[in-house]
């Protein structure tokens with residue numbers, strides 16, 4: 001099993017389609033989770049969820065640039081609590097741009113515990129320190145206040161509205177991998193985001 005990194009309460013690891021399909025299907029068949037996502041058709045069965053995880057892994061392998069989506073596993077219970085991703089933003093035609101986004105999806109039962117923020121800190125560390133990205137963006141639907149709060153907890157800066165990505169109106173946030181990011185690390189997140197890039 002390949003761990004990308006660990007945080008205080010989470011393991012961020014590659015998907016294991018056979019093992020993870022059922023738990024992941026439960027997360028993504030909840031309309032509270034998918035309400036603001038709108039990325040393609042909702043998964044109808046555990047089998048199609050399994051195929052999606054296989055496709056995710058295959059896409060990451062093909063890109064071979066360290067980006068992808070990973071399972072967030074709660075150490076205390078060994079349960080998948082969500083997805084954390086770092087990938088190239090698609091333009092309005094779905095083609096990958098040279099801009100990178102961080103993103104988070106949690107199962108509803110795990111909202112309100114700081115897991116998206118904890119995984120987000122780790123993912124920004126990974127993107128800046130391992131992949132050496134100069135800037136990492138987040139795009140959020142303007143009404144998705146919970147996700148906007150995550151960007152604020154991560155110290156990301158609001159740039160404004162954009163229709164450049166995904167072909168819809170989104171709020172664009174950025175984090176810059178220099179002094180601004182160090183500010184976040186010194187705001188009490190020092191224990192999170194220990195890299196283990198042994199992919």
Ligand SMILES: CC(C)(COP(=O)(O)OP(=O)(O)OC[C@H]1O[C@@H](n2cnc3c(N)ncnc32)[C@H](O)[C@@H]1OP(=O)(O)O)[C@@H](O)C(=O)NCCC(=O)NCCS
Nearest residue numbers: 033036104105106111112113114115116117139140146147
């Ligand atoms: C967006 C989403 C991940 C936010 O989840 P969240 O639980 O609010 O965010 P966090 O994991 O950072 O948790 C922060 C909350 O936990 C609380 N919290 C508890 N313990 C905490 C800790 N140790 N550290 C930080 N926050 C903690 C915070 O006070 C905050 O609650 P509040 O907003 O009521 O003040 C979640 O709503 C979700 O998965 N939505 C569906 C998918 C989605 O829309 N994704 C975003 C697409 S852009």
